[in-house]
Amino acid sequence: MREDILEQCERLARAFDREFALPFASEHRELRDLIVTRLGTHWYALPVDELAGVHQKTTIRFLPDAPPQCRGLAGLRGRIAAVYDLGAVLGSPSPEISSWIVQTKADPDVALLVPRADRYLRVPRDNIAKGEPDGLVAGAFADAGHAINVLSVERIVRAVQRAGGAP
Numbered sequence: 001m002r003e004d005i006l007e008q009c010e011r012l013a014r015a016f017d018r019e020f021a022l023p024f025a026s027e028h029r030e031l032r033d034l035i036v037t038r039l040g041t042h043w044y045a046l047p048v049d050e051l052a053g054v055h056q057k058t059t060i061r062f063l064p065d066a067p068p069q070c071r072g073l074a075g076l077r078g079r080i081a082a083v084y085d086l087g088a089v090l091g092s093p094s095p096e097i098s099s100w101i102v103q104t105k106a107d108p109d110v111a112l113l114v115p116r117a118d119r120y121l122r123v124p125r126d127n128i129a130k131g132e133p134d135g136l137v138a139g140a141f142a143d144a145g146h147a148i149n150v151l152s153v154e155r156i157v158r159a160v161q162r163a164g165g166a167p
Contacts, residue, residue: 029124035102036119036148039087043148045121045141046102046114050153053077053103054117067163071113076103081111084160090136090151106157 034045035054053076060072060083069088073080083101087093089112096115103111121143128139128150136159138152 029126031122032125032128032150034121034123034148034150035117036121036143037086037100037114037116038096038118039090039115040092042092043118043146044086044090045123045148045150046112046153047138047150048120050105051102052105052108055101055103055111057099057101057113060113069160074101074111076101076111077108079108081109082160083111083113086112086114086156089156089160102153104153104157106154107161110157110160112153112156 033048035048035051036043036045038044055076058074058076060074063070063072063082066072066082069084071083071085074083075081081101081103085093085098098113098115100114100117101111102114123141123143128141131137131139131150131152134155136151136155137149138155139150141148141150
């Protein structure tokens with residue numbers, strides 16, 4: 001019995017030494033932090049690095065003559081931001097009541113209204129397929145059996161500004 005234990009210890013020691021003889025292999029994968037929301041039947045992800053903040057819905061003041069996607073103005077972190085319904089901007093308004101506002105980093109005076117932040121995910125960048133180079137969808141990936149479109153918040157802000165909708 002003692003010999004079996006000594007033999008097992010020697011096998012383990014050799015295996016341990018072999019592992020250190022191999023070249024160092026690192027599987028460092030760059031991750032993308034995303035907030036996932038659902039608009040109707042579609043899932044979308046907002047890159048966290050393109051957001052200046054996520055807020056629970058506050059009072060939104062109606063803005064006369066605003067574009068149809070603009071819900072009005074809200075005070076966020078001491079600033080007044082124009083709040084746009086993300087579903088309406090994407091062309092698929094959600095019937096759900098929106099309860100979250102995401103402030104954009106590209107222009108903190110522009111915010112997007114979303115139904116809720118369903119999940120927070122960290123996804124390897126190489127798992128995200130590239131989208132249209134100039135489109136609002138920058139890529140897509142699969143999670144839990146759902147296709148999730150990754151939005152370019154910067155492109156959404158530029159599209160809103162080009163349309164003359166930003167104050």
